Amino acid sequence: MGKIKKICTYFISILVSLLCIVEAVTYNVIHFGAKPDGKTDATHAFLNAWASACSSSSGWGSTIYVPDGVYMIKAAEFRGPCKDQIDVRIDGTLVAAPPIDYSGASGNSGYWILFIKVDRLSVIGGTLDAKGASFWECRNSGQNCPTGARSITFNWANNVLIDGLTSVNSQLMHLVINSCNNVMVHNVKIIAPEQSPNTDGIHVQSSTGVTITESKIQTGDDCISIGPGTTNLLMDNIQCGPGHGVSIGSLGRNFNEIGVQNVTLRNSVFSGSDNGLRIKTWARPSNGFVRNIHYQDIVMNNVENPIIIDQNYCPNNLSCPAQSSGIKIEKVRYENIRGTSATQVGMIFDCSPSNPCSGITLQDVQLTYMNTTKALSFCNNIGGTVADVVLPDTCL
Numbered sequence: 594m595g596k597i598k599k600i601c602t603y604f605i606s607i608l609v610s611l612l613c614i615v616e617a618v619t620y621n622v623i624h625f626g627a628k629p630d631g632k633t634d635a636t637h638a639f640l641n642a643w644a645s646a647c648s649s650s651s652g653w654g655s656t657i658y659v660p661d662g663v664y665m666i667k668a669a670e671f672r673g674p675c676k677d678q679i680d681v682r683i684d685g686t687l688v689a690a691p692p693i694d695y696s697g698a699s700g701n702s703g704y705w706i707l708f709i710k711v712d713r714l715s716v717i718g719g720t721l722d723a724k725g726a727s728f729w730e731c732r733n734s735g736q737n738c739p740t741g742a743r744s745i746t747f748n749w750a751n752n753v754l755i756d757g758l759t760s761v762n763s764q765l766m767h768l769v770i771n772s773c774n775n776v777m778v779h780n781v782k783i784i785a786p787e788q789s790p791n792t793d794g795i796h797v798q799s800s801t802g803v804t805i806t807e808s809k810i811q812t813g814d815d816c817i818s819i820g821p822g823t824t825n826l827l828m829d830n831i832q833c834g835p836g837h838g839v840s841i842g843s844l845g846r847n848f849n850e851i852g853v854q855n856v857t858l859r860n861s862v863f864s865g866s867d868n869g870l871r872i873k874t875w876a877r878p879s880n881g882f883v884r885n886i887h888y889q890d891i892v893m894n895n896v897e898n899p900i901i902i903d904q905n906y907c908p909n910n911l912s913c914p915a916q917s918s919g920i921k922i923e924k925v926r927y928e929n930i931r932g933t934s935a936t937q938v939g940m941i942f943d944c945s946p947s948n949p950c951s952g953i954t955l956q957d958v959q960l961t962y963m964n965t966t967k968a969l970s971f972c973n974n975i976g977g978t979v980a981d982v983v984l985p986d987t988c989l
């Protein structure tokens with residue numbers, strides 16, 4: 594009796610598995626009417642594929658598949674919560690409709706592709722081409738321009754994997770992670786010209802547990818920018834440049850602001866970038882903070898400001914009420930940072946007079962200028978310690 598029961602259970606479980614496999618449908622955007630010709634508007638096909646995948650509850654997750662080819666997409670909002678995990682597999686290229694429809698799917702401005710309130714999502718592969726050039730031209734000419742759009746944004750999303758994505762020529766930021774938990778970004782490539790305005794590579798804010806690894810970023814603004822409310826961020830194996838470096842900030846524009854803590858950048862290379870390791874705060878009162886930051890095993894190739902803390906950010910001397918930054922910076926560790934500075938002042942610590950930097954640690958830092966040891970450092974309002982060889986000499 595027991596044996597028959599076992600055999601029955603076995604066959605039933607196989608049957609259930611088979612049913613589940615049948616249920617684990619792939620939603621191919623072509624079947625929803627998308628044309629890979631680069632000029633037919635595929636927005637509705639993508640949104641309909643999402644709607645189907647998002648409402649499916651097979652228990653095995655749903656896959657949205659974008660085959661090879663070029664798809665023209667307008668601003669699109671992929672909204673959760675979904676019934677199950679969603680994998681978006683992209684072999685093709687998504688291009689923005691000329692010009693991007695700035696209005697967004699539900700009145701939002703500033704997004705091209707937006708994932709919102711989704712839990713358990715992966716975006717694998719794919720190229721995004723926002724064709725930002727005409728937008729930059731407008732910005733650079735000082736005309737009144739539309740708001741512009743970020744290429745791909747994740748808002749209030751948890752347990753997300755972004756792997757193998759390429760983004761070129763975003764109008765504004767390329768990849769934004771905002772108010773998310775547990776996000777892995779791996780093997781992404783971001784490319785925009787050095788002179789393109791505000792085309793940050795990856796922007797993280799109000800998020801916990803974000804990991805960015807093995808990624809290459811060449812752009813016109815920060816390679817990675819880290820905004821208020823970022824905690825437990827790990828960046829490993831990043832190649833940055835051209836670009837404005839990896840920046841914590843600008844912080845402290847507002848008085849009430851959530852702090853940034855536990856951020857690590859390691860095994861990374863900066864080449865020809867404006868900055869390397871930057872922390873930047875407005876010269877304004879604020880209750881925010883930056884603490885427990887760790888930079889380790891970093892190579893600088895001809896970087897203008899390899900190490901910089903700037904707490905006197907006040908563009909055009911406007912809206913900074915002749916005060917110092919309220920952001921308290923503490924426990925920042927620089928360990929094994931080597932290479933060349935493109936300017937003579939290789940290290941700048943320009944900390945707030947009202948909130949001096951404390952617990953700054955420099956260990957085995959060696960930066961040269963024009964093949965000499967003539968690099969200099971600049972310090973204001975800083976406290977901390979130095980270990981092993983540190984060049985240029987610091988004021989610590």
Ligand SMILES: *[C@@H]1O[C@H](CO)[C@@H](O)[C@H](O)[C@H]1NC(C)=O
Nearest residue numbers: 802824825826827855856857
């Ligand atoms: C700091 O962040 C890392 C992930 O980058 C995490 O593994 C670690 O637990 C965090 N440390 C603390 C004290 O929260």
Ligand SMILES: *[C@@H]1O[C@H](CO)[C@@H](O)[C@H](O)[C@H]1NC(C)=O
Nearest residue numbers: 905907908909910911913915
């Ligand atoms: C801003 O104001 C300060 C002090 O008033 C002055 O020294 C500095 O040159 C000004 N900077 C600019 C960019 O105007």
Ligand SMILES: *[C@@H]1O[C@H](CO)[C@@H](O)[C@H](O)[C@H]1NC(C)=O
Nearest residue numbers: 895933961962963964965966
């Ligand atoms: C710097 O030194 C390296 C190795 O000694 C040498 O190959 C290079 O040409 C030098 N560069 C300059 C600008 O002097």
